[in-house]
Amino acid sequence: MTGLAGCSGILGNESESDGDAPGIGDFRGSGAIVEDRPAPGGTSIEDLPDLDGELAIYLGGGEGGRYTTLIDLLDQYYDGFEVTQQTQPSSQLANVIVDEHDSGTTQADLFWSVDAGSLAYVSEQGATVDLSSDATSMVADDRFATDQWVGVAGRSRAVPYNTNQFDASDIPTSIDALATQDRFQGSLGWAPTYGAFHGFVTAMRQLRGDDGTREWLNSMLDQNPARYDSEYATVSRGITNGEVGAGPTNHYYPMLVFAQRPDVPLDLAFTENDAGSLVNTAGASVLDGASDPELADLFVRHLLSAEAQEFLATRGFAFPMIDGVEPVGPLPTIEELSPPDLDLQSLSDVQPTIELLKDVGILS
Known part of the structure; x- marks a missing residue:
């Protein structure tokens, strides 16, 4: 791929919404390459049930603070929603989750990992539960979804x-x-x-x-x-x-x-x-023993919303996981790449x- 010169300025200051709740301008990055970008397709946050309650997240990594920023935007979007998060490397949190599950002391509702390997390890150890079909069906490519975890950023x-x-x-x-x-x-x-x-x-x-x-x-x-x-x-x-x-x-x-x-x-x-x-993916799973598994599942659906996928594509240059949101600028789509045939x-x-x-x- 050539032509990165079209990418300047994407990580500039994001636009502000007119109201108290964040709008698409707050989720989207800014800069010349984003200015003519069409509105994202997919399921809007406005079409999902409200996030309401307290959610504890084990956040593996954080991608330079971008994942934390997205969590904060969702926190701001809903008055009745409150998030606590613990951030460590994904592999470390995966071991913590399995240890807590084995001892019956699960401390979080959701695991958001920067790589599929950690998600797979936790699910193989029986420390996660099945996601709803409402969540798994949002992912466009079944290479990036299983019953117990889904990709959110390729x-x-x-x-x-x-x-x-x-x-x-x-x-x-x-x-x-x-x-x-x-x-x-x-x-x-x-x-x-x-x-x-x-x-x-x-x-x-x-x-x-x-x-x-x-x-x-x-x-x-x-x-x-x-x-x-x-x-x-x-x-x-x-x-x-x-x-x-x-x-x-x-x-x-x-x-x-x-x-x-x-x-x-x-x-x-x-x-x-x-x-x-x-082609790997960051992703999320709901933990076995979560205090509010329904809220955790709904949060996963929000990570696959049009707004969240636009955030991950335009601020972190990830490959979107849903139909209707394209990679930024000169990046190819996943379909245009030639990855190996490998079960993540x-x-x-x-x-x-x-x-x-x-x-x-x-x-x-």
């Missing part, structure tokens, strides 16, 4: 690159070529301690087995990649500053950087039919990934 693996160092034609459509072509020797960056990277390697293990994944990891080590503490840092500090030329990340990190710094030499490419093009439930198998990364010397 993301793809991608290869951002520095346009001063590489042309679009230089970036391969295979994640293997990134690890083996001489042109990338000493020019790659990655964030191997990052949760998104672990999900990517877990996907690779599911697709090609541990031996094939080990071979790829060792080939990447031979390329002498620079290490960063997050994939956002890989893009914002490494690629845009010319420290490295390219590296695997989630697709929205270069979009976020470019929105803040539109003159950086940055573009984005996607591989095809391998773990490097995995299998991403719960992350512990062998950690062990493999330690065994090859990437993690200590």
Whole structure:
């Protein structure tokens, strides 16, 4: 994909609604690329039952505070609705949830995770309940919904690159070529301690087995990649500053950087039919033992409303999960990508990934 220059200004100040309750202008991002954007389709918040009562959320991650902002907007929208939230990394909260479920001391109503692997793990341990069909039917693609969790914000693996160092034609459509072509020797960056990277390697293990994944990891080590503490840092500090030329990340990190710094030499490419093009999703589930499971289920439906999906698409550059809301600017739709055929439930198998990364010397 090329043409990120159309993305400048998306993360500017959001518009205000005229009344006390937030309007679509408060949910939507701002900037040139949003100005001509049509009204979102899908089910409006106005067509859903009111959120009323107290809801406790375990929030895995938070995406730079954007998820918290969305929760606050929904809190403001309903006078009788109050949210408490605890934020930790998704994998940590998943373990907390399972421990609490096993001891009969569930402390939250809803789990909102940044990745499907944590959602899958919690559901496999029996710590969630079935969602209503009203919630699951809102998701347009059944790859991103199960009986016990639904995706709310899609993301793809991608290869951002520095346009001063590489042309679009230089970036391969295979994640293997990134690890083996001489042109990338000493020019790659990655964030191997990052949760998104672990999900990517877990996907690779599911697709090609541990031996094939080990071979790829060792080939990447031979390329002498620079290490960063997050994939956002890989893009914002490494690629845009010319420290490295390219590296695997989630697709929205270069979009976020470019929105803040539109003159950086940055573009984005996607591989095809391998773990490097995995489409994952943030999502939500209702916890077994929730004090108000009906309210939690209704909150999930609100995360899939037209307003919430417009928020996630225009402020976080996520792939929307419902019909009627499009990705922003030059981003392709999920249908235009070429992800591998992989059940996202299998991403719960992350512990062998950690062990493999330690065994090859990437993690200590």
